[in-house]
Amino acid sequence: MLKQLNGNMHFSISQFGGVRLIAKQQFEKGKLQAGTNTWQLQLQDKPVMGHPEARDITASIVLTRGKASSTAIGVSFDFGNWSRDNYVMVPASIYNGNRYASVGNGYNPAYTKDMYYNAQVPLTISNNPRLSIEKGKASAIELQTGNAATPAMCFFSPAKKKGVIILTDQQSKFGNHGMTISENKTQDSCVFAISAPAVRQQAPGFGDFHPSGDHAPDWKQGDQLALKFRVYVFTANSIPDLLTKFMEVRKTFTGSNHPRNQLPMSKLLELATTICSNNFVRVPAGSYYLPENNKDFQLGWVSGMMNSYPMLALNNEKERQRVAAELDFVVNKLQGKSGYFYGGITADGKLLAEKMSPDFPEPQAMVRKNADALLWLMKHLLLFKAQGYGSVVKPEWETAAKRLAAAFANTWKAHGEFGQYIAAETGEIAVFNSTAGAIAPAGLAIASDYFKQPEWLQVAKESAGFYYNRDVVKQGLTGGDCGDISMDANSESAFGFMESLMALYNFTGDKSWLEKAKVQAALCSTWTLSYDPVFPSESQIGKLQCNMAGAVWASIQNKHAAPGICCASGDYLFKLFRATGDAKYADLIRDIQHAHAEAVNIPPGHITTNNLVGSSMERIQPSDAEGKGSVGNFINTRNSWTETDGMLMALELPGIYVQTDKKKVTVFDHVEAKLISQKGRQILIEVKNPTSFDANVAVFAEKAIQAQKPLGYTAFVQWPKFAIKSGQSCRLLIDADGTISAK
Known part of the structure; x- marks a missing residue:
C-alpha cells in the first residue's frame, strides 16, 4: 500500500536523556540487539472488513533480555518523493501543515503594521506547530494524541491523487502516544511517526511552546507493549475527498463512543x-x-x-x-x-x-x-x-x-x-x-x-x-x-x-x-x-x-x-x-x-x-x-x-425525529426510544426516561418525502411535546401527519 506513495514502514526503539534523543535503532526481521539488550517484534497485519484500502497492524514488542532505561518504541512511515504541496492534517491541530506565516509568541498576538489595509496580506497564524513555510528548511511537528480530536495523521497528495489516513488509539500503559511529522531540508521526504509514549522536546501552548515534561519509561526483561494502528491508502482527487473519507472512518478504529443520557x-x-x-x-x-x-x-x-x-x-x-x-x-x-x-x-x-x-x-x-x-x-x-x-x-x-x-x-x-x-x-x-x-x-x-x-x-x-x-x-x-x-x-x-x-x-x-x-x-x-x-x-x-x-x-x-x-x-x-x-x-x-x-x-x-x-x-x-x-x-x-x-x-433540535413511512426513529434528547409496531398510517413507539429529571420531549414526525423540503428557521415552534417522568416509560402513537398522542 505504502509503495504507491514511495513509502515504507519501520519499527524502532529510541533511548532518551530526558527529552533529548540519544540513540534510535530499527528492528530488522523482527529482532533488535542494542548492546546487551535483546528486543523482539511480532507483527500482525490484517485486512479491514469492507475496506480493501485499509490494513490493521499490531506490533507487539518485548524486551526478551536486559534492561533499557528511558526508552520509547515507535513506528515510522517514511515517504519519499514528497512534495510540500501535499495537504497535511491532524484533526484540531494541523491544517494544510499549518504552513503559513506566523506572528507573535503567545496568546492573541498583535498584528504588525503591514497587515492593516493590505489586500495582499497572507494568511497569518499564531506560533503553532507547523511545517516550514520557507523552502529549503527542515521542520518538525511534535504532538501527543491529546492534541487531536481524533488520534490520526492524514495527508493528500495532489500529484499522486492519493489520500492517507493513519489512525491509532490514545495511549498505552505508558501514557498518551506521540505523533510527529518531520520534513527534511529539501522537503522531498517526510516521516509520520507514532511513539509509545510521547516524548516531545516542547509542548505546544496557546500560541507558544513550553518544555513538555515528557519522559520515556524504563524497561526490564519481559516487559512488552503492543502498538496498534490502522492505515488507509485510497484514491483521492482533492482535499474534500480526504475530508469526507476521514469523517467516514474517524470512529472505525477507536470504536463507537458511549454518550450518557443524564440531562434532558x-x-x-x-x-x-x-x-x-x-x-x-x-x-x-x-x-x-x-x-x-x-x-x-x-x-x-x-x-x-x-x-x-x-x-x-x-x-x-x-x-x-x-x-x-x-x-x-x-x-x-x-x-x-x-x-x-x-x-x-x-x-x-x-x-x-x-x-x-x-x-x-x-x-x-x-x-x-x-x-x-x-x-x-x-x-x-x-x-x-x-x-x-x-x-x-x-x-x-x-x-x-x-x-x-x-x-x-x-x-x-x-x-x-x-x-x-x-x-x-x-x-x-x-x-x-x-x-x-x-x-x-x-x-x-x-x-x-x-x-x-x-x-x-x-x-x-x-x-x-x-x-x-x-x-x-x-x-x-x-x-x-x-x-x-x-x-x-x-x-x-x-x-x-x-x-x-x-x-x-x-x-x-x-x-x-x-x-x-x-x-x-x-x-x-x-x-x-x-x-x-x-x-x-x-x-x-x-x-x-x-x-x-x-x-x-x-x-x-x-x-x-x-x-x-x-x-x-x-x-x-x-x-x-x-x-x-x-x-x-x-x-x-x-x-x-x-x-x-x-x-x-x-x-x-x-x-x-x-x-x-x-x-x-x-x-x-x-x-x-x-x-x-x-x-x-x-x-x-x-x-x-x-x-x-x-x-x-x-x-x-428535536428530541425525537421520526420518519413515519420509513419507520425510522432518531433520538437526540436524553431518552431512549424504539419502534414497537405499525398499523396503517400510525406507528407506535416506546420512550424511556433513564435520567433523574422529568422531561418534556419535542417530537418532529414527518414522511420521507417531506424531508426533501428544506426546514425553516422557526419550525421548532410547531413541534409537539410530551411529558415523561424520571425513570418512567410511555408509548406514543404517531400519525402519518406527525400528530402524537399518548397510549
Missing part, C-alpha cells in the same frame, strides 16, 4: 434560561442580557444578541419585552455610519474597538460579530412573527438589518471578500483575508428573502462559493473568525460556514449546496472529539467518568475542546441529516449535545463549574497545552456562550 434538553433549557433571565441588566448604556461575567456588552461571538433568542422562544411577555429592549439598545447604540456594528460597548456607554493598531487608530470591529448580528437579528424578526407577535417588530430593527445587509453587499462588490476586521464608520476593510465572514452568506440569504432583495441572495451565493473554493477546496481549512486568534484555523468558522451552506440550500433548493455542506460537515468533524478520551483518574472529568466524545475543539491556537459549537445549536447538521438520510450527521450533532451536557454543573453529584446550577464553561481539556495539571480539569467559572449553546440545542 427541557431541563437544560429550564436551568440555562433561569441563569440568563437573572442576568438581565439595566445600565447607563442600555438594557440587555449579559453575554459575559461582567456588565459590558459584546455583540455576537460570545452570546450578545444570541442568548436573547432562546429567551424570546420562551414566549412569555416579561422576556419578550426584555428582548425588545435589547434590540433597541443594539440598533440604537452600536451601529456605525457604514451600517456595520461596533463589536461591543461598556456598561457606561463607551464603544469598544477591536484588534487596533497604534499606526491605524480608526476604530475597528470584527467581521464575525457583524455576520452574527445579521444572522441573529433576522432570526429574531422571524421568531417574533412565527409566535404571532409580528406587530412587536419595530421599523428601526428592520432598518438596522437592511443597513447591515447592504454594508456586506457593498463590501463584497468593492473587494470580492468580507475581510476579518472592518471600520464601522467607513465600512473599509482594515484587515483582509481569513474566513471571518463565514456566517455572512446565511444572514444575507435570510435578509434577501425577508426584505425581497434578490441582490443579497446573489451576494450570498457568490461569497459562499468564494469561501468554499479558496478555503475549503484549496486549503482544507476555515479560520480567523474569533476575536482572540489571528487567522488560525478554527472550528467556529467551520461550523459557521455550514450554517451558510445550508441556508443557501434552504432558499435556493439547489442541491449543489448540499454537496458542499457534506464536505463542510466533514471538516467540522475534524474539530469534534470522535472518541471518549481517557482522562487522568484524579482529574475532575476522570472522577465524574464523563464521556466527552462530541466536545468541540476551539482553534489551532486555543488547544482545548469545549461543550458545544460556539453560539449555535448545530441544527444545520440536523437539517443535512434530514435532507440526506445519512446517519453520520445525526451522530455528530448527538455527540456534541451529549458532551455539552457532561459539562453542565448539576450539584450535588455532577459539579463542573463550582458555580450556578445549570452553568457550564469553555474548558474540556484533553491536551497539556496549559500544563499537565490542567488535563481533565474544568475551570471554576461560567461562560454565557456555552450556556447559550445548550439553550439553542434544546430549542432547535
Whole structure:
C-alpha cells in the first residue's frame, strides 16, 4: 500500500536523556540487539472488513533480555518523493501543515503594521506547530494524541491523487502516544511517526511552546507493549475527498463512543434560561442580557444578541419585552455610519474597538460579530412573527438589518471578500483575508428573502462559493473568525460556514449546496472529539467518568475542546441529516449535545463549574497545552456562550425525529426510544426516561418525502411535546401527519 506513495514502514526503539534523543535503532526481521539488550517484534497485519484500502497492524514488542532505561518504541512511515504541496492534517491541530506565516509568541498576538489595509496580506497564524513555510528548511511537528480530536495523521497528495489516513488509539500503559511529522531540508521526504509514549522536546501552548515534561519509561526483561494502528491508502482527487473519507472512518478504529443520557434538553433549557433571565441588566448604556461575567456588552461571538433568542422562544411577555429592549439598545447604540456594528460597548456607554493598531487608530470591529448580528437579528424578526407577535417588530430593527445587509453587499462588490476586521464608520476593510465572514452568506440569504432583495441572495451565493473554493477546496481549512486568534484555523468558522451552506440550500433548493455542506460537515468533524478520551483518574472529568466524545475543539491556537459549537445549536447538521438520510450527521450533532451536557454543573453529584446550577464553561481539556495539571480539569467559572449553546440545542433540535413511512426513529434528547409496531398510517413507539429529571420531549414526525423540503428557521415552534417522568416509560402513537398522542 505504502509503495504507491514511495513509502515504507519501520519499527524502532529510541533511548532518551530526558527529552533529548540519544540513540534510535530499527528492528530488522523482527529482532533488535542494542548492546546487551535483546528486543523482539511480532507483527500482525490484517485486512479491514469492507475496506480493501485499509490494513490493521499490531506490533507487539518485548524486551526478551536486559534492561533499557528511558526508552520509547515507535513506528515510522517514511515517504519519499514528497512534495510540500501535499495537504497535511491532524484533526484540531494541523491544517494544510499549518504552513503559513506566523506572528507573535503567545496568546492573541498583535498584528504588525503591514497587515492593516493590505489586500495582499497572507494568511497569518499564531506560533503553532507547523511545517516550514520557507523552502529549503527542515521542520518538525511534535504532538501527543491529546492534541487531536481524533488520534490520526492524514495527508493528500495532489500529484499522486492519493489520500492517507493513519489512525491509532490514545495511549498505552505508558501514557498518551506521540505523533510527529518531520520534513527534511529539501522537503522531498517526510516521516509520520507514532511513539509509545510521547516524548516531545516542547509542548505546544496557546500560541507558544513550553518544555513538555515528557519522559520515556524504563524497561526490564519481559516487559512488552503492543502498538496498534490502522492505515488507509485510497484514491483521492482533492482535499474534500480526504475530508469526507476521514469523517467516514474517524470512529472505525477507536470504536463507537458511549454518550450518557443524564440531562434532558427541557431541563437544560429550564436551568440555562433561569441563569440568563437573572442576568438581565439595566445600565447607563442600555438594557440587555449579559453575554459575559461582567456588565459590558459584546455583540455576537460570545452570546450578545444570541442568548436573547432562546429567551424570546420562551414566549412569555416579561422576556419578550426584555428582548425588545435589547434590540433597541443594539440598533440604537452600536451601529456605525457604514451600517456595520461596533463589536461591543461598556456598561457606561463607551464603544469598544477591536484588534487596533497604534499606526491605524480608526476604530475597528470584527467581521464575525457583524455576520452574527445579521444572522441573529433576522432570526429574531422571524421568531417574533412565527409566535404571532409580528406587530412587536419595530421599523428601526428592520432598518438596522437592511443597513447591515447592504454594508456586506457593498463590501463584497468593492473587494470580492468580507475581510476579518472592518471600520464601522467607513465600512473599509482594515484587515483582509481569513474566513471571518463565514456566517455572512446565511444572514444575507435570510435578509434577501425577508426584505425581497434578490441582490443579497446573489451576494450570498457568490461569497459562499468564494469561501468554499479558496478555503475549503484549496486549503482544507476555515479560520480567523474569533476575536482572540489571528487567522488560525478554527472550528467556529467551520461550523459557521455550514450554517451558510445550508441556508443557501434552504432558499435556493439547489442541491449543489448540499454537496458542499457534506464536505463542510466533514471538516467540522475534524474539530469534534470522535472518541471518549481517557482522562487522568484524579482529574475532575476522570472522577465524574464523563464521556466527552462530541466536545468541540476551539482553534489551532486555543488547544482545548469545549461543550458545544460556539453560539449555535448545530441544527444545520440536523437539517443535512434530514435532507440526506445519512446517519453520520445525526451522530455528530448527538455527540456534541451529549458532551455539552457532561459539562453542565448539576450539584450535588455532577459539579463542573463550582458555580450556578445549570452553568457550564469553555474548558474540556484533553491536551497539556496549559500544563499537565490542567488535563481533565474544568475551570471554576461560567461562560454565557456555552450556556447559550445548550439553550439553542434544546430549542432547535428535536428530541425525537421520526420518519413515519420509513419507520425510522432518531433520538437526540436524553431518552431512549424504539419502534414497537405499525398499523396503517400510525406507528407506535416506546420512550424511556433513564435520567433523574422529568422531561418534556419535542417530537418532529414527518414522511420521507417531506424531508426533501428544506426546514425553516422557526419550525421548532410547531413541534409537539410530551411529558415523561424520571425513570418512567410511555408509548406514543404517531400519525402519518406527525400528530402524537399518548397510549
